[in-house]
Amino acid sequence: DVVMTQSPLSLPVTLGQPASISCRSSQSLVSSDGNTYLNWFQQRPGQSPRRLIYKVSNRDSGVPDRFSGSGSGTDFTLKISRVEAEDVGVYYCMQGTHSSTFGQGTKLEIK
């Protein structure tokens, strides 16, 4: 099974400052069809998760452009250019190339 490892697990950030979350997979996420199925999700307190980024770097509709995704192979990153109060929550990466697996989650809080 593919293991997804996120870091850090806790991320205190000052409002207006950037934030970065790393996600590493135990094997390459490049699919036989050439796509890399790595997605990022945000779960605000008390809410269902919502997808922010799909296939590494594609922002979902309605997601602010301060969120961006990058990476390839086994190493991926979610960046928030300037953290806002509404960004508080837990962020998860998920791979969909080899069945599916979620990372452990990264809790973002405001300092």
Add this chain to the structure above:
Amino acid sequence: EVQLVESGGGLVKPGGSLRLSCEASRFTFSDAWMSWVRQAPGKGLEWVGRIRSKTDGGTTEYAAPVKGRFSISRDDSKNTLYLQMNSLKTEDTGVYYCITAGGGRWGQGTLVTVSS
């Protein structure tokens, strides 16, 4: 907008069974790969399993902790996804979400509590 509505959660004793349903609307359900994801209280997200569209074979895959106990099926005529859960354990307690397989849409979740 795509809508997914789960139902069927509740309290069940260890060793018991439960069937969850997820009614889909506002998209072509029959073309979609669908998944179930769960979240134990205060914990992270855990992928449970998925089912491909019938066009893509309709086959299923499961996470190791539920393989052999849980079964995913679909009724495209009713736009409904199912999760049959047997031999339930206390560690199966949590909120169960129905999602499109890429995670683009989530339901509101249904709570399953396994306790004596």
